[in-house]
Amino acid sequence: MRPYLATLRRYGWLIAAILALVWGAGLASAYVDYTTTFESDATIWVLRASPELLVTSPSDPSAPILQTAASQQADLLDQLLQTQSFVRDVVQKTSLSAALAAAQDERRFLASVGKSFQVDTHGTNLLTVAYISHDPKIGPEMVNAALAVRADRVAQASVTFSAAASTLYQQQLASAQTQALDAQKKLDDFDAEHPAPLSDIQQHSRDQLRLTLDFAQIRLGDIRGRIDQATLAPAVLAVSGMEFQVVDQPRVEATPRGGTKPAAMTAAIAFAAGAALVTLLVLLGTILPSHATGPADVARLAPMKLIASVPRVSRAQGSVGSGDVRRSLGAIAFGGRREKSGPRG
Amino acid sequence: MSGDDSMTRAFDGLASRIDALGARSVGFTSALLGEGVSTVALGTALSLAELRGDEVLLVDGNWLQPSLSEDAGLDAAPGLADRLARATELDAAIRRTPGSRIAFLPIGDRTSTRPALRALGSFVASETGSFETVVVDLPPILAGEPFVLPWAAVLDQICVVLREEATPLPVLRQALGRLHAVNAPCIVLNRAKPSSVDVPAKLLAART
Known part of the structure; x- marks a missing residue:
């Protein structure tokens, strides 16, 4: 040491x-x-819990993880902010679009913008989206743009999803209609071939055909209801705006924050x-x-040999310092002739 | 032990070792400025005078920074340079102090000449022949090589002073490499820690 x-x-x-x-x-x-x-943030109230409330852990698929509406939306936003296309769309809606166009390395620029966003949850239904920058005016622009682009993306995804669901249900509807028509035809044929009164066995067969027809018609009605729901539900949610409400709008901060x-x-x-x-x-x-x-x-300087060591003298050793020693020696050697003391060699 | 005592002991020890080497003329130099050469030369001259019981000629041969002459208030007085230029007599240039065994030869007018090998040889061998001991304070080797090398050739012993924990070893090696003395230069470790002070005595005892 x-x-x-x-x-x-x-x-x-x-x-x-x-x-x-x-x-x-x-x-x-x-x-x-x-x-x-300067940090600018928006506080958002997430009202609806997703039907996919329970998601599975990748490490243990059998163990469900309870995810709140806020954490689900925060995760979704976080993931979107990691994609270049999303961040590019956000930047293009703001005054930073010129800087993006002028950027030599677009990937680095977008990554830097993405890292300036911060999404945090507060409880089960509240989350904040913040943007940190050195220009107080940029923050609100970026947060608003991010929310707008997210809304566009969600709406677009809903439309795509409902279109796909409608296509699937239409196929199921056609099949169900065929089944219902078949069941109706079989019942009509049976009625034509077997005039009343019917025997017990004939009555039982007719009841079976009637039940089949009822089931087919019920399924047909169910599929029609699902088609309506798939078409209308996203539109209703989008119009109501209840799913994702911005409680506190981002503001231009006057004092440094974040x-x-x-x-x-x-x-x-x-x-x-x-x-x-x-x-x-x-x-x-x-x-x-x-x-x-x-x-x-010094021993490593051989053949030069060390013949003496003169100790260092500090003022801690009484009142004598190295300058004092020199003066004392000078006084002995030169007596009263010593008149001044210059730099010591 | 006070600072004065330890210094006196150190200079006495150094003088004893120079005496044991049988050197009549000793020059003190260093690799760099500020290593404490003049102080060591002055202290050693006093101890040698005490040890040999005779007058010691202390020569300020530091052409670059004649601090001994300045200390003695003789920086403007005629001295070594004037004598080498044959501008004055040696006896007239040497200053003696009553009660002191130090005969001091200041630097003189440094602009008049530079120390040449022939003149120095004559000076050391003949002109100072009446002195049993001659101690010369020299400038640093690297800064004043032309003022040191002629002395190294004519003096019996050259001592290189270095400061513990201050003198860079590569610089010291460079300086020693330029020093072509008849005898290998000896080293004086200046401003040494207390633990380093007794080591030279032990080393010398081990050699003998």
Whole structure:
């Protein structure tokens, strides 16, 4: 430990300079980051719990995970914000579209924008969508654009889903209609072939045919109801707007907000970098000594031989310092002729 | 133990070892400025005078920073440079202090000449022949090589002063590489930690 402490003392000023430079720059950067960061957020009330409330864990498909409406929508938004097409659509709705067009590396630009979004849940039905930037006007624009693009995407997905469902139900409807017509024809044929009164066996057969027809007609009605539901439900939800209500609209912030975390991160990185540099310097300074640190180093200068060591004199040893020693020696050698003391050789 | 005592002991030890080497003329230099050469030369001269019981000629040969002459208030007085230029007599240039065994030769007018090998050879061998001991304070090797090498050729012993935990070893090696002395230079570790002070005595004892 002593060699490391000696190195620390030897490079004290250099270490102080490095720390002042790195920590100073880091703290300055953190301060600038903190004072020029503006966070704008929207609070959203998610009313409807999805029918797919229970999702399975990939690690254990048998174990269901309860997902609230808020966390489901937050996950959905998070996933959308990781896609370039979504972020591109968002940016193109804002004043950043010019910057996107001018960006040399579009992928990096979009990734940077995506990372500036933050989606958090608050309870079971509340979530916030925030955007952090150095321009207070950009935040509300970006949040509003993200919500708008999300709404477009959801509506588009609903239409696509209802179209697909309608196609499927139409096919099932055609099949059910055929079955119902067949059942009706069989019953009519039976009635034509067997005039009343019917025997017990004939009556039983007719009841079976009637039951088959009833089932076919019920299925037909059910499929028609599903078709109506698939067509109307998304439209009803979209019109009502109940699924995704923006409770608090994003605002242009007048005072810096949301920069604490990045500023703390910058300061922490600067602190760690300074400490790492100093540690490296002390390690290298100790392992690779470049100065004569004692007689052992001088012994390596053979054939030159060490013949004497003159101790260092500090003021802690009474009132005598190295300058005092020189003056004392001069007084003995030169007596009263000594008049001034210049730089000591 | 006070600072004065430890320094006196150190200079006495250094003087004893120089005496044991049988050197009449000793020069002190360093690799870089600020290593404490003049202080070591001054202290060693005093200890040698005490040890040998005779007058010691202390020569300020530091053409770059003649701090001994400045300390003595003789930086404008005629001295070594004037003598080498034959501009003054040696006895007139040497300053003695009553009660002190140090005869001091200040640097003189440094602009008048530079130390040449022939002049220095004559100076050390003949002109200072009346002194049993000659101690020369020299400039740093790397900064003042032309002012050190002629002395190294004519002095019996050259001592290189280095500061513990301050003098870079590569620089020291470079300086020693330029020093072509008859005898291998000896090293004086200046401003040493207390743990390093007794080591040279042990090393020398082990060698003998």
